[in-house]
Amino acid sequence: MVRVIAITLLFLLSSVAHAAQDPTAPLGWYSKKSSSVAKRKTAPLPKLQSIVCDDGSQCFAMLNDKILSNGQFVAGYKIKAITFEQVTLVRAGKTWNLEIFNSDIRQ
Incomplete structure (x- = not known):
């Protein structure tokens, strides 16, 4: 009797684990x-x-x-330089240049 219950539980658990996989995924994926x-x-x-x-x-x-202004921090980024065209930010050794307008303006 205990053996039948154990086999039934194993069967139910294996079907739940099988259903957790994506049925639309390629075989072996x-x-x-x-x-x-x-x-x-x-x-x-x-x-x-x-x-x-x-x-x-x-x-x-x-x-x-x-x-x-220069040297201040905003959202974890340090302001390295501000010119009339762009703002240069530094964080973790990386540099970003922010501009007000996109340089690829088309008319």
Whole structure:
């Protein structure tokens, strides 16, 4: 009696495991299991809204609704340089140049 119950349970468990696979997948294909290594999430680039420069060529930029200057941080990115055309951001050894307008403007 115990043997019949054990065989029945094994049969039910094997059918559940089989149903967990994608029935439309090619034969012999198995999806990758998620790795135990945590993936680093990168912060999204700040949104550049405007650049204002005074006569002394000191420039300020509005990023994510904040007025910032060189050396300040926004959303985890350090502002390396601000020119009248672009803002240069640095994070983890990588550099991004944000521009107000796309350079490929067509008329």
